[in-house]
Amino acid sequence: MSALNIKKGASSHSAYDLRSTFGDTIEKHTLAVIVENEPGVLARVIGLFAGRGYNIESLTVAEIDHTGHRSRITIVTAGTPQVIVQIKAQLGRIVPVHEVHDLTVEGPSVERELALLKVAGRGDARVEALRLADIFRASVVDSTLESFVFEITGTPEKIDAFADLMRPLGLQEVARTGVAALARGGQTHV
Amino acid sequence: MTKTMTGAKMVVQALIDQGVEVVFGYPGGAVLPIYDEIFQQNSIQHVLVRHEQGAVHAAEGYARSTGKPGVALVTSGPGATNAVTGLTDALMDSIPIIVLTGQVPTFMIGTDAFQEADTVGITRACTKHNWLVKDTDKLANTIHEAFHVALSGRPGPVLIDIPKDVQFATGTYSEKAKRKSHYAPQVKGDIDMITELAEAMAKAKRPVFYTGGGVINSGTAASQLLRELVEATGFPITSTLMGLGCYPASGPAWLGMLGMHGTYEANMTMHGCDLMINIGARFDDRITGRIDAFSPKSVKAHIDIDASSINKVIRVDIPILGDVAHVLEALLKVWKAQGRKTDKEAVAKWWKQINEWRATDCLGFTQDGPIIRPQYALSRLEALTKDHDRYITTEVGQHQMWAAQYLGFEDPNRWMTSGGLGTMGYGTPASIGVQMAHRDALVINVAGEASWLMNMQEMGTAMQYRLPVKQFILNNERLGMVRQWQQLLHGERYSQSWSEALPDFVKLAEAFGAKGIRCDNPDDLDEAIKEMIAYDGPVIFDCLVEKHENCFPMIPSGKAHNEMLLKNAQVQGSITATGAVLV
Numbered sequence: 001m002s003a004l005n006i007k008k009g010a011s012s013h014s015a016y017d018l019r020s021t022f023g024d025t026i027e028k029h030t031l032a033v034i035v036e037n038e039p040g041v042l043a044r045v046i047g048l049f050a051g052r053g054y055n056i057e058s059l060t061v062a063e064i065d066h067t068g069h070r071s072r073i074t075i076v077t078a079g080t081p082q083v084i085v086q087i088k089a090q091l092g093r094i095v096p097v098h099e100v101h102d103l104t105v106e107g108p109s110v111e112r113e114l115a116l117l118k119v120a121g122r123g124d125a126r127v128e129a130l131r132l133a134d135i136f137r138a139s140v141v142d143s144t145l146e147s148f149v150f151e152i153t154g155t156p157e158k159i160d161a162f163a164d165l166m167r168p169l170g171l172q173e174v175a176r177t178g179v180a181a182l183a184r185g186g187q188t189h190v
Numbered sequence: 191m192t193k194t195m196t197g198a199k200m201v202v203q204a205l206i207d208q209g210v211e212v213v214f215g216y217p218g219g220a221v222l223p224i225y226d227e228i229f230q231q232n233s234i235q236h237v238l239v240r241h242e243q244g245a246v247h248a249a250e251g252y253a254r255s256t257g258k259p260g261v262a263l264v265t266s267g268p269g270a271t272n273a274v275t276g277l278t279d280a281l282m283d284s285i286p287i288i289v290l291t292g293q294v295p296t297f298m299i300g301t302d303a304f305q306e307a308d309t310v311g312i313t314r315a316c317t318k319h320n321w322l323v324k325d326t327d328k329l330a331n332t333i334h335e336a337f338h339v340a341l342s343g344r345p346g347p348v349l350i351d352i353p354k355d356v357q358f359a360t361g362t363y364s365e366k367a368k369r370k371s372h373y374a375p376q377v378k379g380d381i382d383m384i385t386e387l388a389e390a391m392a393k394a395k396r397p398v399f400y401t402g403g404g405v406i407n408s409g410t411a412a413s414q415l416l417r418e419l420v421e422a423t424g425f426p427i428t429s430t431l432m433g434l435g436c437y438p439a440s441g442p443a444w445l446g447m448l449g450m451h452g453t454y455e456a457n458m459t460m461h462g463c464d465l466m467i468n469i470g471a472r473f474d475d476r477i478t479g480r481i482d483a484f485s486p487k488s489v490k491a492h493i494d495i496d497a498s499s500i501n502k503v504i505r506v507d508i509p510i511l512g513d514v515a516h517v518l519e520a521l522l523k524v525w526k527a528q529g530r531k532t533d534k535e536a537v538a539k540w541w542k543q544i545n546e547w548r549a550t551d552c553l554g555f556t557q558d559g560p561i562i563r564p565q566y567a568l569s570r571l572e573a574l575t576k577d578h579d580r581y582i583t584t585e586v587g588q589h590q591m592w593a594a595q596y597l598g599f600e601d602p603n604r605w606m607t608s609g610g611l612g613t614m615g616y617g618t619p620a621s622i623g624v625q626m627a628h629r630d631a632l633v634i635n636v637a638g639e640a641s642w643l644m645n646m647q648e649m650g651t652a653m654q655y656r657l658p659v660k661q662f663i664l665n666n667e668r669l670g671m672v673r674q675w676q677q678l679l680h681g682e683r684y685s686q687s688w689s690e691a692l693p694d695f696v697k698l699a700e701a702f703g704a705k706g707i708r709c710d711n712p713d714d715l716d717e718a719i720k721e722m723i724a725y726d727g728p729v730i731f732d733c734l735v736e737k738h739e740n741c742f743p744m745i746p747s748g749k750a751h752n753e754m755l756l757k758n759a760q761v762q763g764s765i766t767a768t769g770a771v772l773v
């Protein structure tokens with residue numbers, strides 16, 4: 001190790017190698033954060049991740065309770081176990097945050113993402129795209145003689161797989177919503 | 191009863207309802223309606239500072255010396271941006287302050303209007319929470335909520351940005367605490383964990399209490415309970431820079447401050463303990479030194495009100511989330527109810543070891559020669575002021591560490607220093623805030639000449655409000671702490687660490703209308719300090735000290751507690767390249 005080698009986990013406040021004594025395996029976690037829907041709340045959450053050097057792999061947000069002014073932010077993040085615990089504690093500190101749930105550890109959950117993919121082509125490629133879309137249960141939401149827009153819902157992995165297959169067939173553009181997730185079973189979070 | 195009034199009047203009314211007596215501020219276009227209301231009332235005293243940074247530090251000093259929130263009022267744009275350093279300082283040290291900023295009218299927000307700044311955007315990262323109020327009907331409630339947020343859980347600074355049209359408009363005033371806030375951090379600790387800690391304490395052979403600013407923030411009851419606990423157990427106790435005064439410096443179990451410039455005995459005790467009980471401290475890097483060599487053999491308990499402080503840097507075995515006073519009360523109850531006893535024999539043996547470390551007398555010095563040593567200056571200041579009703583603020587640098595080492599604090603809320611942010615320029619305005627709260631007390635700002643120049647304009651404030659603050663400047667004509675690091679780390683290349691072209695501090699004092707005293711002779715020092723104390727008004731005391739004194743003990747960057755340097759002779763080659771990147 002070179003003398004000036006600072007581990008990736010070092011915090012922005014100090015050059016100390018803060019996390020060296022902690023486990024090194026990177027885990028992916030899906031967090032559901034229930035917040036007061038007030039101006040700036042999303043900026044606070046994003047600012048926390050940027051300011052402290054945490055990962056955001058995916059983030060979705062929308063108001064889910066119009067009368068109670070609650071929004072649900074679903075964040076997919078990655079880090080060592082201690083970093084994940086820190087992220088949750090730091091989120092919990094934000095004043096308009098009501099609840100933080102780690103869907104990855106709180107039991108089984110379902111995760112879904114929606115994507116729109118524009119595929120342009122003619123002839124065999126076009127037929128093949130349509131055939132694969134059928135297999136993936138993607139639906140056609142727009143069509144011209146030279147293009148399709150497919151709508152697909154599923155896990156992020158399924159959408160990745162579909163996009164990979166579309167690439168050689170003329171994939172032009174992708175729009176993805178990011179992950180929405182809920183715990184399985186009867187219990188509620190909001 | 192509902193009352194209708196203008197937003198500007200609401201601001202003043204809400205502050206009165208919150209029990210605010212003093213506001214530190216500076217006017218400008220975007221807060222004129224509020225200043226107009228301030229003009230027309232007598233309940234709240236407004237202190238006109240000379241720079242908005244001064245207003246925020248003064249509010250901090252007021253808050254830290256009283257346990258009550260401090261309030262500052264500044265205008266939009268430059269007023270708000272000048273407040274940023276103070277807000278960050280208060281955030282790092284968990285000080286409850288409320289900063290009110292004016293803003294351009296709502297219909298001009300986003301147009302780059304004159305003196306417009308995105309204040310809530312700029313201060314989002316340096317406040318505990320902030321609000322932009324766009325509706326006069328919501329203003330009073332927001333102010334009440336702001337006080338609640340600033341004071342609840344881990345305290346901190348909050349900011350309310352109030353557009354000028356909202357100040358002019360009329361709305362309904364809502365009384366304090368009409369709506370229940372959802373923000374309610376947990377204060378009671380988990381009783382199973384507390385019992386586990388009591389068990390560990392009964393078994394401990396080499397225990398130590400490691401206390402911090404959380405004890406002070408928890409209120410005077412917390413310090414009282416801590417003293418009971420130390421008495422009941424006979425365990426040694428140390429504290430961070432932020433926690434000084436939570437246990438009396440004259441107490442038998444006191445080891446002195448720990449950390450980078452802490453005492454030998456405190457750091458060795460931390461290194462060798464088998465049970466570390468962290469009460470309201472946060473394993474800051476000034477304390478831990480090298481993480482992987484930090485107190486390697488101890489079981490660690492951590493009492494903290496902020497869940498994110500627990501397991502952030504150091505993994506602990508007994509985490510207790512809660513307010514210090516609540517947890518200590520429960521811990522004492524459990525300790526007594528279960529008839530717990532310490533391992534007297536083992537603890538006595540531990541004390542024997544600690545006393546051997548103490549015998550190194552790591553803060554010992556001799557005042558020889560004609561030049562005042564800074565340690566001597568502070569020892570004399572301590573001797574001549576300790577029996578007074580005394581409050582100390584500091585600037586940042588070597589003098590700050592010497593003040594922590596050589597002044598003794600018997601009670602909480604008597605020591606105001608910028609810990610987390612290390613803000614040069616903190617001490618003078620903070621001393622003004624303290625003196626506003628304690629008009630008859632002896633308030634001394636222990637300063638370095640460089641730091642002192644950073645907010646010296648506040649001498650004008652001290653004069654205007656007849657605040658007899660004593661500015662005790664340890665003048666080494668150097669950015670001493672920077673010079674020390676350059677000596678240790680950068681081959682004695684003293685890049686820009688000289689205080690050149692210094693003003694004549696005595697003449698400067700006189701220019702402000704204050705008293706100036708200069709002392710450069712150890713034999714004259716006592717008389718000069720007595721003259722300072724006796725003078726009924728602000729004093730600038732220019733104490734000319736040894737220019738090249740280093741602050742010891744010192745744990746060099748990247749080293750462990752047991753690798754402490756005690757004096758200059760040990761310095762050569764003590765810091766490696768790895769250590770040099772650390773701040």
Ligand SMILES: Cc1ncc(C[n+]2csc(CCOP(=O)(O)OP(=O)(O)O)c2C)c(N)n1
Nearest residue numbers: 587588589612614638639640641669670671
């Ligand atoms: C606002 C600010 N700028 C820079 C620093 C870095 N710094 C820390 S101590 C110090 C020198 C302080 O000099 P002085 O006030 O004379 O105190 P001394 O160390 O000489 O006692 C400096 C520049 C700081 N802490 N704060």
Ligand SMILES: [Mg+2]
Nearest residue numbers: 638639668670
């Ligand atoms: Mg100096």
